[in-house]
Amino acid sequence: MQHGASCSCYYEVIETPYTKEEKARGVAARWDVCKGQLVEVAHCILIPKDQYNEHMRHTVLEHYLFRFRGEMLLCLGVGSLFNHSRTPSLDYRIDREELIIRFYAARDIRQGEELTIFYGNVWFDDTGNPGNLSSETCMHDHMDHEDKFLAALDA
Numbered sequence: 001m002q003h004g005a006s007c008s009c010y011y012e013v014i015e016t017p018y019t020k021e022e023k024a025r026g027v028a029a030r031w032d033v034c035k036g037q038l039v040e041v042a043h044c045i046l047i048p049k050d051q052y053n054e055h056m057r058h059t060v061l062e063h064y065l066f067r068f069r070g071e072m073l074l075c076l077g078v079g080s081l082f083n084h085s086r087t088p089s090l091d092y093r094i095d096r097e098e099l100i101i102r103f104y105a106a107r108d109i110r111q112g113e114e115l116t117i118f119y120g121n122v123w124f125d126d127t128g129n130p131g132n133l134s135s136e137t138c139m140h141d142h143m144d145h146e147d148k149f150l151a152a153l154d155a
């Protein structure tokens with residue numbers, strides 16, 4: 001079921017009953033998307049390290065931050081609503097200078113399919129159960145992710 005007004009973009013926000021938020025959402029493709037297609041350009045807010053350590057890591061936002069080379073980014077818009085999958089339909093690249101995350105189709109995606117990203121190995125097992133999260137570990141661990149993405153595009 002769609003939430004809110006529709007738009008001309010590639011996605012729509014959907015309900016995801018398998019996630020446990022009070023209002024559980026994810027993102028789905030509004031139509032077929034080809035591998036490599038740029039799906040979303042999301043602007044981010046850089047979280048100063050001291051503010052992250054003293055405040056944000058103790059809040060729900062800890063579950064929404066992207067870590068990039070030791071820094072924390074809060075991704076605006078639907079960039080914060082992509083759920084995790086071990087076989088994600090999206091990959092992403094972080095532009096630290098512009099504070100932008102670009103999300104690309106990691107493979108051909110069918111209309112209605114959920115748009116997911118890979119959060120990193122610590123978060124969920126294949127059944128969606130919480131993984132071995134430590135308070136030091138943040139949601140989207142970008143380390144060595146770009147190589148994987150570029151390899152996928154070249155395949």
Ligand SMILES: C[S@@+](CC[C@H](N)C(=O)[O-])C[C@H]1O[C@@H](n2cnc3c(N)ncnc32)[C@H](O)[C@@H]1O
Pocket residue numbers: 016018019020021023024025026063064080081082083084085124127128129
């Ligand atoms: C970045 S948010 C994703 C959007 C979130 N579903 C929402 O409605 O706000 C990350 C949170 O979504 C949930 N989540 C994401 N992927 C999941 C999955 N594969 N299985 C279960 N919960 C998931 C977890 O609660 C996680 O803390």
